[in-house]
Amino acid sequence: MIETSRLAINRPACPVAPEIPIFIAVFLTLPQAPFTKRMYFHARKANSCFLRYYRIFRNIFFFPSMRVGQGACCMKYRLVVFDFDGTLADTEAGILRALELAARDLGLPGIDWPTVKRGIGLPLQKTLETALGLDSDKAAEAVPLYRRYYDEVAYGETRLFPEVKETLEMLQYRGLLLAVASSKGKPALLAMMRHLGIFDCFSFVAGEQDVECKKPAPDMVNLALGALGVEPHHCLVVGDTVYDIEMGQRAAADTCAVTWGNNSGDELRSLNPTFVVDSFTEIVSLLNEA
Numbered sequence: 591m592i593e594t595s596r597l598a599i600n601r602p603a604c605p606v607a608p609e610i611p612i613f614i615a616v617f618l619t620l621p622q623a624p625f626t627k628r629m630y631f632h633a634r635k636a637n638s639c640f641l642r643y644y645r646i647f648r649n650i651f652f653f654p655s656m657r658v659g660q661g662a663c664c665m666k667y668r669l670v671v672f673d674f675d676g677t678l679a680d681t682e683a684g685i686l687r688a689l690e691l692a693a694r695d696l697g698l699p700g701i702d703w704p705t706v707k708r709g710i711g712l713p714l715q716k717t718l719e720t721a722l723g724l725d726s727d728k729a730a731e732a733v734p735l736y737r738r739y740y741d742e743v744a745y746g747e748t749r750l751f752p753e754v755k756e757t758l759e760m761l762q763y764r765g766l767l768l769a770v771a772s773s774k775g776k777p778a779l780l781a782m783m784r785h786l787g788i789f790d791c792f793s794f795v796a797g798e799q800d801v802e803c804k805k806p807a808p809d810m811v812n813l814a815l816g817a818l819g820v821e822p823h824h825c826l827v828v829g830d831t832v833y834d835i836e837m838g839q840r841a842a843a844d845t846c847a848v849t850w851g852n853n854s855g856d857e858l859r860s861l862n863p864t865f866v867v868d869s870f871t872e873i874v875s876l877l878n879e880a
Contacts, residue, residue, distance in 0.1 A: 667766070672769070672770050677834070684745075687743045711773060711805060714733055715733055753869070822842040828846040828848060829845075846865040848867055
């Protein structure tokens with residue numbers, strides 16, 4: 591079953607945060623009562639809320655074209671579907687370390703990172719075939735081994751790319767629907783999104799187990815389109831590999847290639863994506879210009 595974080599499309603653009611009254615109540619009681627652990631907990635929640643809205647208003651200041659009043663209804667795109675590895679998050683170190691540990695246990699020689707990169711974006715078994723030089727049967731046996739090591743090392747090694755969280759919050763604030771379509775296993779994908787603090791930005795999340803035909807097949811994008819009621823011409827697919835671009839094109843959506851991930855700009859341009867960007871914040875500009 592596909593997990594959707596927020597399917598209420600017509601939610602308020604800027605809801606009143608319940609933490610704010612708590613924050614005020616906590617500090618009004620300071621002169622009369624000791625600062626208890628419970629009060630400290632609520633104060634931290636309020637501070638987190640404040641920081642989130644600070645980022646939103648900071649982005650409004652730096653990106654005037656994203657101010658309220660120029661909402662998603664006035665834009666070409668209603669839905670943006672993102673790849674995860676190499677697009678939203680820098681997962682390179684965690685993937686490499688997990689592959690090294692799996693190769694060691696299988697008695698294989700060291701791995702070659704350029705070879706590994708050619709397989710990233712494909713389903714995990716195909717990635718292991720490419721990265722470790724295994725046949726399909728051996729790669730299938732290596733999948734649980736890799737996943738075990740990835741779960742052990744990934745959380746300390748994975749980071750969002752610069753300005754990703756702030757930009758996602760800005761796009762969500764504008765009323766755009768956001769989705770993830772990843773070749774990652776669904777449990778690991780959801781856990782990592784929560785760990786990185788971006789899960790609540792998305793209305794739809796699809797992982798490897800959610801479709802029969804994997805990337806570069808269009809099934810994940812089609813699944814998001816159907817679940818969220820969006821036509822392909824109102825959808826933009828954003829990714830760092832040729833598999834992401836082909837997936838979007840086969841779904842009849844527009845595509846945006848990002849150059850900071852696993853494929854080079856030349857490799858990505860060979861597929862003639864609709865857009866090519868060199869930084870995450872450029873996505874804001876192209877959405878406004880489209």
